[in-house]
Amino acid sequence: MPALRSWFSIPRGSHFSLANIPFGIISTQSSPTPRVAIAIGDHALDLEAFAAGSGFSALSTIQPHQAVFSQSSLNAFAALGRPVHSVVRKYIQSIFDADTQYPEVLKTNSTLQKQALLPLSEIQNHIPFFIRDYTDFFVGLNHAYNCGVIFRSASEALSPNYKHLPVAYHGRASSVVVSGTPIRRPNGQILVDPAAAKKEPTYAACKKLDFELELGGFICKANNMGEPVSINDAAEHLFGIVLLNDWSARDVQAWESTPLGPFNAKNFGTSISPWVVHSDALEPFKTNGIENDAGVLPYLKEKNESHFDIQLKVDLKPQSSTSTTIVSTNGKHLLWSYPQMIAQHTSTGCPLNVGDLLGSGTISSTDRSGFGSLLEQSENGKVAVKLSGGEERHFLQDGDEVTISGVCGSDEDALVGFGQNVGKVEPALKI
Amino acid sequence: MPALRSWFSIPRGSHFSLANIPFGIISTQSSPTPRVAIAIGDHALDLEAFAAGSGFSALSTIQPHQAVFSQSSLNAFAALGRPVHSVVRKYIQSIFDADTQYPEVLKTNSTLQKQALLPLSEIQNHIPFFIRDYTDFFVGLNHAYNCGVIFRSASEALSPNYKHLPVAYHGRASSVVVSGTPIRRPNGQILVDPAAAKKEPTYAACKKLDFELELGGFICKANNMGEPVSINDAAEHLFGIVLLNDWSARDVQAWESTPLGPFNAKNFGTSISPWVVHSDALEPFKTNGIENDAGVLPYLKEKNESHFDIQLKVDLKPQSSTSTTIVSTNGKHLLWSYPQMIAQHTSTGCPLNVGDLLGSGTISSTDRSGFGSLLEQSENGKVAVKLSGGEERHFLQDGDEVTISGVCGSDEDALVGFGQNVGKVEPALKI
Incomplete structure (x- = not known):
């Protein structure tokens, strides 16, 4: 299977290629409240900011649940179940795809890019889940x-x-x-x-x-x-x-x-x-x-x-x-x-x-x-x-x-x- | 030490004498949201209702913290520390004392008695703490x-x-x-x-x-x-x-x-x-x-x-x-x-x-x-x-x-x- 190509610059050898899309909890100095993100190349996509900037406008499944991305742990997102994670993950891949159907969401939306795409060097990672046991x-x-x-x-x-x-x-x-x-x-x-x-x-x-x-x-x-x-x-x-x-x-x-x-x-x-x-x-x-x-x-x-x-x-x-x-x-x-x-x-x-x-x-x-x-x-x-x-x-x-x-x-x-x-x-x- | 006497009827042999005042989480059919209570004789004193009915009016220490009694676990109350528990427990003992200094709080307040004193047979007990480990x-x-x-x-x-x-x-x-x-x-x-x-x-x-x-x-x-x-x-x-x-x-x-x-x-x-x-x-x-x-x-x-x-x-x-x-x-x-x-x-x-x-x-x-x-x-x-x-x-x-x-x-x-x-x-x- 050939690698997915992205319009976004993902360094060769990155652990966080378009094939990955791992989930985590981040904060930044200017916005210290922990929230949900994915990693892509040398960046994190802040999913709270992405949602707030209508990033999920083309994905109706997730719209009633967008509050999960403002949580300080992945628990609420995870609880939506694997079929929902799959849809979200594939949607994010499609947004970053070189030939994305939805260029207006992020590819040509420099405002949202600035708000939601954060260099990994500028974020703080937090424990991804509240672990009860x-x-x-x-x-x-x-x-x-x-x-x-x-x-x-x-x-x-x-x-x-x-x-x-x-x-x-x-x-x-x-x-x-x-x-x-x-x-x-x-x-x-x-x-x-x-x-x-x-x-x-x-x-x-x-x-x-x-x-x-x-x-x-x-x-x-x-x-x-x-x-x-x-x-x-x-x-x-x-x-x-x-x-x-x-x-x-x-x-x-x-x-x-x-x-x-x-x-x-x-x-x-x-x-x-x-x-x-x-x-x-x-x-x-x-x-x-x-x-x-x-x-x-x-x-x-x-x-x-x-x-x-x-x-x-x-x-x-x-x-x-x-x-x-x-x-x-x-x-x-x-x-x-x-x-x-x-x-x-x-x-x-x-x-x-x-x-x-x-x-x-x-x-x-x-x-x-x-x-x-x-x-x-x-x-x-x-x-x-x-x-x-x-x-x-x-x-x-x-x-x-x-x-x-x-x-x-x-x-x-x-x-x-x-x-x-x-x-x-x-x-x-x-x- | 002679037993504390109460104006409230506490059956002889009760585990929940005035010397005890144990804490728990209760709900009732008519008010199903779990909240904090103490047990006394055959009754629970609903501390959320007690607080709402100015039960703690004579205890200024606890007034800024009364929201802890509306929680569904004892964690927030417990986190106030042993000195605060001691004050609350002694105050409740004083309220039930036969010679209470504060008869107007509960002894002569039949409205609050009706709201806050619930027969144990009519309550549901819940797990008292959220146990992380x-x-x-x-x-x-x-x-x-x-x-x-x-x-x-x-x-x-x-x-x-x-x-x-x-x-x-x-x-x-x-x-x-x-x-x-x-x-x-x-x-x-x-x-x-x-x-x-x-x-x-x-x-x-x-x-x-x-x-x-x-x-x-x-x-x-x-x-x-x-x-x-x-x-x-x-x-x-x-x-x-x-x-x-x-x-x-x-x-x-x-x-x-x-x-x-x-x-x-x-x-x-x-x-x-x-x-x-x-x-x-x-x-x-x-x-x-x-x-x-x-x-x-x-x-x-x-x-x-x-x-x-x-x-x-x-x-x-x-x-x-x-x-x-x-x-x-x-x-x-x-x-x-x-x-x-x-x-x-x-x-x-x-x-x-x-x-x-x-x-x-x-x-x-x-x-x-x-x-x-x-x-x-x-x-x-x-x-x-x-x-x-x-x-x-x-x-x-x-x-x-x-x-x-x-x-x-x-x-x-x-x-x-x-x-x-x-x-x-x-x-x-x-x-």
């Missing part, structure tokens, strides 16, 4: 296996349930923040000497601060309590995807996680990228995930592949040095897909709400260069990870900046990208 | 020990961290419901024969449905991300307490919980009692919890006792039979207090928000009659629990009604009670 899955099989080898053994690496259900735990919604928010190194309860027979914990700064490369999926359709979502309907519940960094305090985690799983080791911060790539934009990049040889139960069995072929990488930049790409992997390295996660989450009748966030779990390939955390790359601190500036890392140091990026496709004029998810480590509070 | 602790030491013995052994019953930190996991906020909401037996992924070497799971109705007797604490003061709450300040963050039933699907839990803890086994429903007993009302009932012999780290060390002496019981009523009290225990059987839970939760910088709910974990005494779940009472289905009507239970059956109640004090004219937390088990959906 955040769940973190653990469906990156290679990551689960690597962790199992580190903490147990190769033969006991995966728990017996692992290939039968998408394993997950409830996460902390209040500490999900948008890319760019600094992450303070947590203090936490840590075992002084994990090998000692007598357990002597202390409250100290985390010494094993880590990132985790994940996808995050946003829910756009609620289900009632007591009413599971069928695997066949689950794709309609997924608004779209962001890049997620599940910052982790490995020393806190090792001590606290038995028997109820990670808690303080994760709840100090989770970063997401600001532009939500819509499910429609990801359609052409659907692919198979990791093959499941365990026999999937009918309530989790899908008719079609529904993983995403997303090239993912993590760059690490020390405070006073250059950046190194330390992870290169792909979003398809998951055992369970988003529809399967949604079916499992609701299988007992748990109600999902619009705006809920589902983390995928850490994504790792089978080779070390594709391991999605320092825990795996350094084998829990045993092996140094070399950086291009001559430094090395076992875990994150203060001042380190971690950047996750992701993109679908190879046609430089038609990339469907996620932009960046950036977070910088600040020193711990003095105790 | 729900955390479930596990600080009932006897329960943790009993579970450890059932699933491991007496010598390995408690995890090594147990006495060093309040163990917790993040729960599911969206499925927290108010007392009276039916709980549908979940379907879930369950192991057909847990003893078999080959693991063969199935998706079927839960056969081991259970209750858990817990307290729930609501947060009234937020902390910023990255800024822990000191143990000495933590009590100011606790608005009050409710009774919580952490419904649990034990067969789902046994299969799913390794390695990340319970998820689907808990997220189908959590019930809370509707009237939140304020921290001030609980002050006279402060007591010591279970002694911690492990040496508490300074960041968790309290100056004063801050557990609550609450007599707790659970009644089970089969569909066609009478009710039996199957659990009698006390709220003090916890290893860690609410201030300690708050200090631990925020120790890594996790932000708590107003309206967040913290479950205590199941409360059990050391004797069987005080075990707070059927898992413990039946030793995971091995021992029958006898009911008065001649029936017996290993786990809950369809139609069973579980009622948790709790009360502080013994003076029948000055009880500080929680009322009831009732939930009835509905049959599972056909698969």
